[in-house]
Amino acid sequence: MGRPVAIIGVGQTNHGRRMDVCYPDLVREAVVRLYEETGLNPDDIDGVVSGTMPSMMEGVALTHFYFADAMKAAGKPILKTETCGSTGVSIAHTAYYWISSGMADLILAVGHEKMNEGDSQATMTTVAEPFYQRYFIAGAPGVFSMQSQMWSVRYGLEEEKVRDAAAFISVTHHDSAFDNPYAHIKIRVSMEDVKTARVITYPVRLLDVCPNSDGACAVLFASDTMVKKLGLNKVAWVKGVGYRGEEYYFGDSDKAVWQSAVGAAQQAYNMAGIKDPRKELDVAEVYNPFTFQEMMFYECFGFCGLGEAPDLVLKGTFARDGELPCDPSGGTLCTNPIGATGLIRTAEAALQVMGKAGDHQIPGAKTALSHAMGGVDQFNGIMIVGSEL
Amino acid sequence: MAKEFKTIKTEIRLPYELAYGATWTKFFEGMENEIIYGTKCSKCGRVLVPARSFCPRCFVNTDEWVETAQEGTLTAWSYVNYSYFGQPIKPPFIGALIRLDETDVDFLHLIGGFDLSDFDLVRKTVKNGMRVKAVWSDERKGHVLDIKYFEPA
Numbered sequence: 001m002g003r004p005v006a007i008i009g010v011g012q013t014n015h016g017r018r019m020d021v022c023y024p025d026l027v028r029e030a031v032v033r034l035y036e037e038t039g040l041n042p043d044d045i046d047g048v049v050s051g052t053m054p055s056m057m058e059g060v061a062l063t064h065f066y067f068a069d070a071m072k073a074a075g076k077p078i079l080k081t082e083t084c085g086s087t088g089v090s091i092a093h094t095a096y097y098w099i100s101s102g103m104a105d106l107i108l109a110v111g112h113e114k115m116n117e118g119d120s121q122a123t124m125t126t127v128a129e130p131f132y133q134r135y136f137i138a139g140a141p142g143v144f145s146m147q148s149q150m151w152s153v154r155y156g157l158e159e160e161k162v163r164d165a166a167a168f169i170s171v172t173h174h175d176s177a178f179d180n181p182y183a184h185i186k187i188r189v190s191m192e193d194v195k196t197a198r199v200i201t202y203p204v205r206l207l208d209v210c211p212n213s214d215g216a217c218a219v220l221f222a223s224d225t226m227v228k229k230l231g232l233n234k235v236a237w238v239k240g241v242g243y244r245g246e247e248y249y250f251g252d253s254d255k256a257v258w259q260s261a262v263g264a265a266q267q268a269y270n271m272a273g274i275k276d277p278r279k280e281l282d283v284a285e286v287y288n289p290f291t292f293q294e295m296m297f298y299e300c301f302g303f304c305g306l307g308e309a310p311d312l313v314l315k316g317t318f319a320r321d322g323e324l325p326c327d328p329s330g331g332t333l334c335t336n337p338i339g340a341t342g343l344i345r346t347a348e349a350a351l352q353v354m355g356k357a358g359d360h361q362i363p364g365a366k367t368a369l370s371h372a373m374g375g376v377d378q379f380n381g382i383m384i385v386g387s388e389l
Numbered sequence: 390m391a392k393e394f395k396t397i398k399t400e401i402r403l404p405y406e407l408a409y410g411a412t413w414t415k416f417f418e419g420m421e422n423e424i425i426y427g428t429k430c431s432k433c434g435r436v437l438v439p440a441r442s443f444c445p446r447c448f449v450n451t452d453e454w455v456e457t458a459q460e461g462t463l464t465a466w467s468y469v470n471y472s473y474f475g476q477p478i479k480p481p482f483i484g485a486l487i488r489l490d491e492t493d494v495d496f497l498h499l500i501g502g503f504d505l506s507d508f509d510l511v512r513k514t515v516k517n518g519m520r521v522k523a524v525w526s527d528e529r530k531g532h533v534l535d536i537k538y539f540e541p542a
Contacts, residue, residue: 020394059401121473131413132439132533135477136484136497138469146484150465153517199508202468247445251486251495252437255465 002100004224006235007350009038012182015215015335027112028070030216042072046104049079049094051087052339056123085374088342089381095221105226111343112216145201147255148292154256155307165310166291167194177330179359184213184335210289215337217344236350240384242267261300261380268382282365285345287372288331328360342372353387412442417531429453435493458490459523502540
């Protein structure tokens with residue numbers, strides 16, 4: 001195992017429809033906030049890693065070059081990490097590996113996206129191979145909805161109960177977004193609103209799906225040596241990382257029990273020494289662009305047994321005041337600038353264990369899980385952080 | 390009222406010519422002749438469809454060709470009711486995973502052949518595990534849409 005690594009600071013933009021700024025200025029907004037928060041400056045940094053969704057999203061290829069100035073990266077080693085929806089967690093992993101290997105002490109990690117400038121689902125569809133599958137996947141909602149549909153039928157779950165549980169998740173996350181100053185969608189919705197909204201990709205309706213957001217997130221990772229040198233006591237130590245991919249073709253692997261999600265979580269739990277995640281985790285930031293899919297993740301991550309999630313959701317087990325609060329930030333459901341979204345999950349997990357999550361702080365949170373997923377139902381990544389080394 | 394800032398409309402169009410290679414070429418020749426080709430892995434014995442040049446699990450070449458059944462059962466589906474730029478199929482449509490008989494992976498395609506305009510009717514018609522069969526287009530071009538859709542059998 002490499003040397004210990006901690007997250008020492010977070011900067012986020014106000015996420016939303018940000019046609020008031022050009023893309024580089026949006027990125028810089030997050031970076032400037034990070035430096036204001038930490039009191040450090042770009043001269044202190046050993047390297048920079050950033051990432052986005054495919055270039056077709058905004059029509060600029062290799063954005064880490066475009067944003068070299070906005071990230072103050074000139075004269076430093078620079079990397080881009082791109083794993084579709086899981087990009088943000090992969091950026092965090094890259095920063096972790098970089099420092100843990102001993103090659104750097106302070107790494108700036110930046111995720112960003114400006115989804116309102118292009119056509120997000122047309123972009124997403126280019127992730128699928130062009131001969132056969134691209135005709136049918138219908139963007140992200142198409143494949144992920146099919147997966148949720150498969151899951152609910154696999155476990156013989158009553159359609160109405162699953163529908164209610166998904167609506168409950170939508171209502172509670174939309175409420176939580178009001179406590180997150182950076183969240184995009186801030187609307188009060190009722191169970192009835194969610195259940196009668198327009199069908200987008202059955203079973204997903206309009207209020208079961210995330211928005212197109214513009215936003216950026218910057219996170220500073222430091223070695224244990226640097227944490228000591230700076231005399232910091234409120235940091236988020238990286239306790240576990242996990243990442244798994246699957247075979248490419250949608251249809252080749254079972255998606256109802258999503259093996260890459262199971263495997264990524266298991267790898268991270270093994271590293272963090274976690275045996276009973278529901279008891280040992282204090283909060284989780286699960287990547288949840290679709291309400292139905294969030295329940296599958298609870299099961300894949302061992303928060304509950306297979307097919308049990310809807311009952312526990314309706315009991316409030318994963319609500320803000322429940323046994324394992326999930327997405328107190330409002331999650332991806334309310335804010336999704338995709339290249340930033342996974343890193344926002346990690347940033348939010350870090351803020352929770354540092355006690356800096358403000359109005360959506362889970363009192364006394366010491367251990368938090370962050371997650372992101374992506375590809376044509378293909379990749380899952382996890383990072384677990386804790387307040388103690 | 391916040392000040393409004395200017396935007397610029399732009400676009401990027403690039404032509405491509407993508408190589409199919411031998412395996413996809415034969416698969417699409419099959420489509421033109423109302424044949425769905427799969428390949429069988431000599432190591433794990435799975436029949437993969439569409440045909441592959443190698444088994445992604447065993448990482449060995451798959452050169453045993455199989456004409457698969459044109460009927461199967463529905464594994465999963467989604468009623469797609471939104472659109473995006475360049476969408477190849479006009480919504481509403483139903484994307485579906487179909488397990489063709491005697492194959493070992495799900496084949497992604499469409500189900501149809503009935504009224505898709507009313508979602509509540511669709512919900513009553515479509516059930517996981519239902520039997521479906523391929524319906525071919527009269528004008529086939531060696532393309533995956535030579536199968537118009539799979540209809541309830």
